[in-house]
Amino acid sequence: xxxxxxxxxxxxxxxxxxxxxxxxxxxxxxxxxxxxxxxxxxxxxxxxxxxxxxxxxxxxxxxxxxxxxxxxxxxxxxxxxxxxxxxxxxxxxxxxxxxxxxxxxxxxxxxxxxxxxxxxxxxxxxxxxxxxxxxxxxxxxxxxxxxxxxxxxxxxxxxxxxxxxxxxxxxxxxxxxxxxxxxxxxxxxxxxxxxxxxxxxxxxxxxxxxxxxxxxxxxxxxxxxxxxxxxxxxxxxxxxxxxxxxxxxxxxxxxxxxxxxxxxxxxxxxxxxxxxxxxxxx
Numbered sequence: 001x002x003x004x005x006x007x008x009x010x011x012x013x014x015x016x017x018x019x020x021x022x023x024x025x026x027x028x029x030x031x032x033x034x035x036x037x038x039x040x041x042x043x044x045x046x047x048x049x050x051x052x053x054x055x056x057x058x059x060x061x062x063x064x065x066x067x068x069x070x071x072x073x074x075x076x077x078x079x080x081x082x083x084x085x086x087x088x089x090x091x092x093x094x095x096x097x098x099x100x101x102x103x104x105x106x107x108x109x110x111x112x113x114x115x116x117x118x119x120x121x122x123x124x125x126x127x128x129x130x131x132x133x134x135x136x137x138x139x140x141x142x143x144x145x146x147x148x149x150x151x152x153x154x155x156x157x158x159x160x161x162x163x164x165x166x167x168x169x170x171x172x173x174x175x176x177x178x179x180x181x182x183x184x185x186x187x188x189x190x191x192x193x194x195x196x197x198x199x200x201x202x203x204x205x206x207x208x209x210x211x212x213x214x215x216x217x218x219x220x221x222x223x224x225x226x227x228x229x230x231x232x233x234x235x236x237x238x239x240x241x242x243x244x245x246x247x248x249x250x251x252x253x254x255x256x257x258x259x260x261x262x263x264x265x266x267x268x269x270x271x272x273x274x275x276x277x278x279x280x281x282x
Contacts, residue, residue, distance in 0.1 A: 002243050002268045005250050007047060007080060007200040008121070008151045008172040014243055014268040016047035017261060018204065018254035023054040023064035025092060028256045030067055037071040039258035043265045047080045048072075049175070049202065049252045051125060052110050053087035053094070061089060065113035073115075082173070082202075083110050084155055086125035086136065098128030100139035107143050123153035123175055124165075133164055141169040155204075159193050171199055175252075178203035180220055180238050180280070186245065195248045206242055206251035207235055222279035226272055239267035241280045 004011040017040045022033035037048070054064035065083055072079060085106035088095045103124075110119060124140055127133055143149045153173035154165050165171050174194050178185045182205070185191050194201040207217060217223050217234035223241075227234045235253075242251045253264045272280075 001271065002240075005200065005247060006198075007250065010080065012047050012080065012200075012250065013044045013265075014250060015045060015239065015265050016049055016202065016250055016252035017045050018252040019048060019050040019064045019068055020054045021254040021256050022067055023056070023060075025056045027056075030070075033067060033256050034071040036255055036258045036261055037068065038075075040261045040265070041075055041079065043262055045261070045265060046078055047082065047202075047250060047252065049082045049204075051084035051087065051123075052106055052113070053084070053089050053125065055089055057092040058089050062109055062113035065110055069113060069115040080120045081114060081116075082121035082123060082153065082175075083114065083119060084123040084125040084175075085110065086128065096126060096128040096130070098124070098126075098131040098133075098136040100135060100142075103136060103139045104143065107140075107148055111148060118147060119149050121151045121153050121173060122149040123155045123173065124157075126156040127161060133161055134168060137165045137168045144169065153200075153202075157190075159189050162190065162193055162197075162199075166197065166199075171197075173200040173202055175202040175204055177205050178242065178249075179206050179208050180217060180223065180241070181208045191246050191249065195246045199248065200250055201246065201248045203242055203249060203251045206253050207238055220280065222276070222282070226276045226280065229276070230270060230272075232266065232270060233263055235263060236267040236270050237272065237280070239264055240270040240272050241277060243267065244272065244277050 002014045050064045151172045155175040217238035226237045
């Protein structure tokens with residue numbers, strides 16, 4: 001069994017919940033997503049990840065934040081809600097705005113959408129090549145200094161950006177893509193850097209992304225073999241492998257179904273052998 005992990009010095013469940021699939025184009029009825037959030041909470045999940053850009057387009061910004069706030073009414077105690085700013089959604093596309101002015105207005109909007117006066121964890125969503133990285137991080141530090149943000153995280157950051165951000169503000173988390181199909185953060189040292197610094201590493205798309213989550217883990221023979229051996233889903237094996245990489249790793253699988261998050265949560269109980277882990281890593 002995987003023990004609790006640390007985020008900003010707090011004990012958190014080893015698996016979090018990602019809210020993105022609940023709010024993109026073609027998302028399911030909100031009632032089903034709320035049931036999934038409640039199922040996660042009932043199972044012990046206490047990290048929920050969202051972003052203002054988890055929506056259909058620029059007219060729907062903050063949809064996922066509002067949905068999560070609704071689901072957490074009366075159940076907020078002990079839950080860390082992480083959101084992000086720096087992406088925009090013109091016409092449903094994904095664009096960037098890391099300017100201090102945008103990050104300030106985005107943070108203010110997220111405070112309203114999340115129905116709070118202080119955001120638990122605010123993450124810079126993605127570096128904007130038009131804005132010096134230190135300016136964007138500096139703007140978020142100002143928001144923290146003003147009491148609008150409790151903790152600061154960064155997303156889609158390489159080792160150099162992690163180092164730079166840490167020189168400006170106390171960074172508690174890095175959220176980068178990491179899965180069986182996308183292992184770059186291992187090879188490029190991002191997971192290792194987070195472990196060295198005591199920073200939580202939050203893999204996004206830990207099951208391969210929304211279109212692939214149901215099938216991608218099962219495309220790996222070693223994963224399929226371990227799933228058969230333990231009589232669990234391939235998704236559980238994939239998450240258990242991620243958890244084995246480092247004690248700083250906290251996967252945040254996205255879902256819209258209660259049964260899916262309960263399956264993911266069970267990965268914290270799955271103990272893979274050294275041989276199985278080596279075969280999966282090969």
